[in-house]
Amino acid sequence: xxxxxxxxxxxxxxxxxxxxxxxxxxxxxxxxxxxxxxxxxxxxxxxxxxxxxxxxxxxxxxxxxxxxxxxxxxxxxxxxxxxxxxxxxxxxxxxxxxxxxxxxxxxxxxxxxxxxxxxxxxxxxxxxxxxxxxxxxxxxxxxxxxxxxxxxxxxxxxxxxxxxxxxxxxxxxxxxxxxxxxxxxxxxxxxxxxxxxxxxxxxxxxxxxxxxxxxxxxxxxxxxxxxxxxxxxxxxxxxxxxxxxxxxxxxxxxxxxxxxxxxxxxxxxxxxxxxxxxxxxxxxxxxxxxxxxxxxxxxxxxxxxxxxxxxxxxxxxxxxxxxxxxxxxxxxxxxxxxxxxxxxxxxxxxxxxxxxxxxxxxxxxxxxxxxxxxxxxxxxxxxxxxxxxxxxxxxxxxxxxxxxxxxxxxxxxxxxxxxxxxxxxxxxxxxxxxxxxxxxxxxxxxxxxxxxxxxxxxxxxxxxxxxxxxxxxxxxxxxxxxxxxxxxxxxxxxxxxxxxxxxxxxxxxxxxxxxxxxxxxxxxxxxxxxxxxxxxxxxxxxxxxxxxxxxxxxxxxxxxxxxxxxxxxxxxxxxxxxxxxxxxxxxxxxxxxxxxxxxxxxxxxxxxxxxx
Numbered sequence: 112x113x114x115x116x117x118x119x120x121x122x123x124x125x126x127x128x129x130x131x132x133x134x135x136x137x138x139x140x141x142x143x144x145x146x147x148x149x150x151x152x153x154x155x156x157x158x159x160x161x162x163x164x165x166x167x168x169x170x171x172x173x174x175x176x177x178x179x180x181x182x183x184x185x186x187x188x189x190x191x192x193x194x195x196x197x198x199x200x201x202x203x204x205x206x207x208x209x210x211x212x213x214x215x216x217x218x219x220x221x222x223x224x225x226x227x228x229x230x231x232x233x234x235x236x237x238x239x240x241x242x243x244x245x246x247x248x249x250x251x252x253x254x255x256x257x258x259x260x261x262x263x264x265x266x267x268x269x270x271x272x273x274x275x276x277x278x279x280x281x282x283x284x285x286x287x288x289x290x291x292x293x294x295x296x297x298x299x300x301x302x303x304x305x306x307x308x309x310x311x312x313x314x315x316x317x318x319x320x321x322x323x324x325x326x327x328x329x330x331x332x333x334x335x336x337x338x339x340x341x342x343x344x345x346x347x348x349x350x351x352x353x354x355x356x357x358x359x360x361x362x363x364x365x366x367x368x369x370x371x372x373x374x375x376x377x378x379x380x381x382x383x384x385x386x387x388x389x390x391x392x393x394x395x396x397x398x399x400x401x402x403x404x405x406x407x408x409x410x411x412x413x414x415x416x417x418x419x420x421x422x423x424x425x426x427x428x429x430x431x432x433x434x435x436x437x438x439x440x441x442x443x444x445x446x447x448x449x450x451x452x453x454x455x456x457x458x459x460x461x462x463x464x465x466x467x468x469x470x471x472x473x474x475x476x477x478x479x480x481x482x483x484x485x486x487x488x489x490x491x492x493x494x495x496x497x498x499x500x501x502x503x504x505x506x507x508x509x510x511x512x513x514x515x516x517x518x519x520x521x522x523x524x525x526x527x528x529x530x531x532x533x534x535x536x537x538x539x540x541x542x543x544x545x546x547x548x549x550x551x552x553x554x555x556x557x558x559x560x561x562x563x564x565x566x567x568x569x570x571x572x573x574x575x576x577x578x579x580x581x582x583x584x585x586x587x588x589x590x591x592x593x594x595x596x597x598x599x600x601x602x603x604x605x606x607x608x609x610x611x612x613x614x615x616x617x618x619x620x621x622x623x624x625x626x627x628x629x630x631x632x633x634x635x636x637x638x639x640x641x642x643x644x645x646x647x648x649x650x651x652x653x654x655x656x657x658x659x660x661x662x663x664x665x666x667x668x669x670x671x672x673x674x675x676x677x678x679x680x681x682x683x684x685x686x687x688x689x690x691x692x693x694x695x696x697x698x699x700x701x702x703x704x705x706x707x708x709x710x711x712x713x714x715x716x717x718x719x720x721x722x723x
Contacts, residue, residue: 112529113221113542115261123402123415124435126184129218130406131438134189134450135488137552139544140457141248144177144241146170151299163709170456173464177228178238179249180258183541184403185219186550189686203687205420213685214522215553219544220530225262229397232266232274251539266401269467278390282383290351302328303344306352310360310371325367337690340367353530380544384493392419404465408448412439446485448690452508452548454489455702455712479713481700490551492703492711497564506703509538512547515554520685523550529597560694 114405130136132583146169161169183564228234249255262270293300306326313324331339341349353362361379387645395414396560417432451457458480463469466483470476478488494506524532537543548609688694699717704710 112219112531114263115223116225116263117261119399120396120419121262124417124438126220126403127406127412127442128434128438128448129186129188130149130184130403131441131445132188133186134215135449135450135549135552136186136407137183137185137187137450137545138457138461138462139183139254139451139541139547139548140179141181141539141541142177142460143180143238144173144244144455146173152190155183160706160708163704163707163712164473166707167448167459170459171463171469171471171476174460177241177244177460178258179224179460179464180486180540181224181253182224182227182400183219183543183545184222185217185542185545187549187553188216188218190214190216201687216526217523217546217549218526219532219542219546219549220529223258223262224400225264226258228264228266228270229393231393232270232397233277234266234270234274236270248539253539265398265401265465266397267393267401267463267465267467268311271394274394274397282386290348290385292348299345301347303348303352305329306349307356310353310357313371314357316702322372323480324371325368326371327367331367337367341369352717370618371419392416395419399467406442406449407447409442409444412442413460416441446483448488448547449484450488450552451492452544452551454491454703458487458702477712477714485715485718486695486699487591487702487714488552488695488699489702490548490555492499492701493552493555493559493698495703495705496698496701508544508547508551511551515558518554518558521553521557521687523553524644544612553687556694556698558686560692576714590689591680 114126226236228236243366245255273447292303294300297382309324309326326346328339328532331337331341346369348366350362353360360371361376365373395416398414402412402415404410415435417435442692458478459469462476462480470479474621491506496513523702532543532546535543535648558630617631695717698713701711702714704712
């Protein structure tokens, strides 16, 4: 579903409701530029590879220079009781309930972002375009004018703070500063002299009327000569003079002139309250798309007026307002699982766009992201975790989706109101790519859990003497510049499964070939894609044959947890792993960063419950 600047205000309560009821949210970004090779080329690199810190620095610099042009958000609802009739109350926003549809119901949204903030916010935004990125977008049908003509406005948290600070400065009567008029500026000196005379004469009047003084430039006539009104400097001059010389008076800006009236506390309080409400409405409107980001991370939504959503039907408006208040309570303090493909880069841009300046150290960035989004999943990491050389594995989003398209379970269905991607396949449209990311996560995590590969994680230190390789046919010529093989240098091994035990070495695949034998030059980790690795395990084979036991933990197993484990075991292959599953200790909160020494950005521990 395409959401524009014009339709966003009406859709906002439904968008937030979709996030509130989502099992997870997948995102994708389209950018005006990406990190270039030249940024860190002069810095020393170990074995020809940059460190994670260096990669972060070059991506941070790019995120500060370039603009997010398009955002895709796909909300995925999970229905564990298909066919029941107890949808959440928040779903009253939608005429069609997810609970009448499939196990996983997806709602893709596509947004252009307006890079130009409202000038009344007094916030400046400087950004640029990269020629290569523009060519790429144009070749994929991107409309370069759309962000400006259809883009939804937004303010980052930092930009909102700046707008509020500058508005407060403008309202501060004591913050008038000093105004200097040059001796040669005879025009404004004469205007100031005339202002003094007129104010004194008006204050010394013998009748109560008129109870105001209108002051303007000589020759001004609102009907005949509106162009002869006070300019901006002259208006400031009048305000400054009255505030400093006549504290018993106040000024009111009118079109072309300034009206001067006696100070009245009750009127001033009402005026200030009115101005405050108008400003808050403008800020809430300009925050725009960031409201969705706040909903995802459990941020503060209290500034959204539930009665401001447009509708001509009063009863309907009250119903929407009541439902929104319920949804807002549901989201308070809740952080939705955030999913992306190649998420390291997207999160850096995402933070710079919607939150504010990025820290200098990657460790601080990891801490900040974990605080905002305690549970994140990178589908690129899922697809390459068990690979010896992740940078050489074929893991493009389109290829993963194609490989997984023949998986009939779990059932994934597009919501009827979001059917535009049922036929259209607009590659590199942010909404469509977020939709592909959501599908890949559901199907790939289900397949990986069923295979039991995550149970084979080694508890032994990695032996540098062991040789792991990727066969020549796995070397894809279509890798991005950040994933290029530096030339014969092995990547640091990260979270590679243990070598199979002696009893497992004789296990054969469905083709009768041994997975691993000491005399073979084939290794169980030399797979071109994760699907080759999964293919080595016969789908009907009892997983106990593989002797893949989970690592023992000190967590006590309660009766409730035992019941949950039994349910999880029964659902394997039909639903993706639950967030409480140990599966996510292996695959969650880890971002693939190919072409770096570390290979992975570990964001932090995986919380089993919100607030853990």
